[in-house]
Amino acid sequence: MSPSIAQRPGSPREVLAGSDAPAAPTRILLVDEDAAARDAVAAVLVQEGYVCACARTSEQALALAQAGEFHLVLCDVDTPRQEGLQLLDRLRADQPSTAVILLTGRGDTEAVVEGLRRGASDCLAKPPQLLDLVRAIERALAKRRLELARHRYRTSLERRVREKTAELSKALREIESAYASTLYALVAALDAREHETSDHSQRVVRYTLAIAERMGLPAADLPDIARGALLHDIGKIGVPDAILLKPGKLLPQEWEEMRRHPEIGHTILRSIPFLEVPSRIVLAHQERWDGRGYPHGLAGEAIPLGARIFAIADTLDAITSDRPYRRGGPLEKAREEVRRYAGTQFDPRCAEAFLSLDGGVLEALRRPDALAAAAGGSP
Ligand SMILES: [Fe+2]
Ligand SMILES: [Fe+2]
Known part of the structure; x- marks a missing residue:
């Protein structure tokens, strides 16, 4: 049927x-x-x-x-x-x-x-x-x-739940983007005061990230390291113009005042939860591998890794950037400096990672439009 x-x-x-x-x-x-x-x-x-x-x-x-x-x-x-x-x-x-x-x-x-x-x-x-x-x-x-x-x-x-999760993720991205814009604006103001260009801090972020990535640091650590590099000199807000902008040599007591900027920066940032880790990089950014830096004379791995990497990035930028009184030097000069002071001023492992970076990559990172190319470049 x-x-x-x-x-x-x-x-x-x-x-x-x-x-x-x-x-x-x-x-x-x-x-x-x-x-x-x-x-x-x-x-x-x-x-x-x-x-x-x-x-x-x-x-x-x-x-x-x-x-x-x-x-x-x-x-x-x-x-x-x-x-x-x-x-x-x-x-x-x-x-x-x-x-x-x-x-x-x-x-x-x-x-x-x-x-x-x-x-x-x-x-x-x-x-x-x-x-x-x-x-x-x-x-x-x-x-x-x-x-x-x-x-x-x-x-x-x-x-x-899916819709709410998507909304929250979007809101979080917007907040992060607002944080990043605020930090960049703050640092641009600081750079304008000292360097007459707003790109110094952003360049050191790119160099720091390039070295950190070369060393194989986990991607999750990069945003904190980037924020630490970006805000490294934020404490100079507390240094009087008469000292910060003084054209000639600083007197010993003026140097003493100037050398307070890592601690001032740390104090400003440490109570902000998402800047707690970066604040430790800020505090240690003037330390040296051999313990002859300031403010605490930390040596070796007692210095946060982000600060050890940053020290090389800052030196690279100081040597290769134009200053009002001189033209920036070639990349090779910065390489030579880092090579010479690896093991004294710089962590040898960070120095080795920097020295192994391709020159073309570093040149590209100097350009103002290179920000988007740097991984995690937006702090
Ligand atoms: Fe500094
Ligand atoms: Fe700086």
Whole structure:
């Protein structure tokens, strides 16, 4: 027999299944090899207002299920080679929102238990009593509606979490960008006061990052190192103009005042949570590998790595940049200086990384438009 669909004309029982089309009639697929038993149950179901389709085999049932969604499948499990259970598995996999009720004429407890374990809603003895059948169907449909509602709720929750996460990430990026712009504006003001050009601090950021990357530092450490390099001389805000801008040599007490700038910078920055690590680089940016720097005379690895790298970047920029009283020197001169003072002024490992950098790369980093090319260049 070929599969068939039957529906009592007139007033089909209608089940509102969550967001299913409103007032859609409940569609039931009946699967049984026994034509007489199948037709008897189908007739009862149609009489009760359900839309009913019949299939003799699992293949027919699957073909019908794929062609149109059923709310529920009534499936005989007394089949050779456990076809009923296999059909149940396929339906659970392909149409998880379809409820399945098992029917058994032999009372095959093992198959029934296995079927319930695999997700069937219920099991009825054949031939089912009308009341038992309708109750089992309504129970299964109610459970199905609940599962669908849960699924929709979970899906909408997941979507909202995704949307909120995206919004938060965007807000975070905007805040970071606002931080970066603020820091750059602050440093540009400082550079303008001392250097008459706003690019000194930005160049040392690029050089510092290039050396740090050459040394293989984790990408997560780079933003802090970049911020430390950018803000290294922020403490000069606290140095009077008469000393900072003095054209001639500084007197000893003026030097003393000038040498306070790492600690002033550290004090300004350390209470700002996202600048706490950079503030330690600022504090140590005038230290030397051999311990003859200031303010604390730290030596070797007691100096934060970011500050050791920065020391080379600052020297590179000091030698290669133009000053009001002289033209900037060639890159080779800076290389020579770093080579000569590796192990005394500079950390030899940082010096080695710097000396291994390609000259063309360093020349490119000197240009004002090179900022975007420096990894993590935006502090
Ligand atoms: Fe400094
Ligand atoms: Fe500087």
